[in-house]
Amino acid sequence: MTDTFPKPLAVGYISAQALAAxxxxxxxxxxxxxxxxACGFILLATFVEDSETTPAAFDDMVQNTWRNGVRTIIMPSVIHLACLGNPVVMKAHLEHHLGGKVLFTNSAA
Known part of the structure; x- marks a missing residue:
């Protein structure tokens, strides 16, 4: 039996500033x-924020979500939003404007 509904789309986001190495x-x-x-998404792309060009990757990611109807962003932890401002506020802002969710791969996030 084939799936009658396509898998939902997602994009990834990583801030290089949040990396130890x-x-x-x-x-x-x-x-x-x-x-x-594992969560049943089709990952379109993972956007990596470089400290020298912040917020270029974030802006590209947001444009990609709007253009492709993506409602889910996956990132390692909420700390990856800190380069853009208060990470908790940024998460709420993204979810509100996406009409979707920001998910974290790190369950402790």
């Missing part, structure tokens, strides 16, 4: 991909 980036991208698959 650059080597973490590959692991976090993999974690986001595995989380998306």
């Amino acid at each position: 650059a080597s973490e980036l590959t692991t976090l991208k993999r974690d986001i991909t595995e989380f998306a698959i």
Whole structure:
């Protein structure tokens, strides 16, 4: 039997400023991909924020969600929103404007 409903779309977001080491980036991208698959999402892209160009990746991510009807953003933890302001406020703002959810791969987040 085939699925009659397509899987929901998601995008990932990582702030390089939140990383202790650059080597973490590959692991976090993999974690986001595995989380998306386990939760039944199709991951369109993972946006990585560079400290020198903040908030360019965030802006690109938001435009992508609007353009593609994405209602879910996956990130390692709420700390990855800190480069943009108060992370708790940013999460609430994103969820309000997406009409969706921000999910964290780190269950302690």
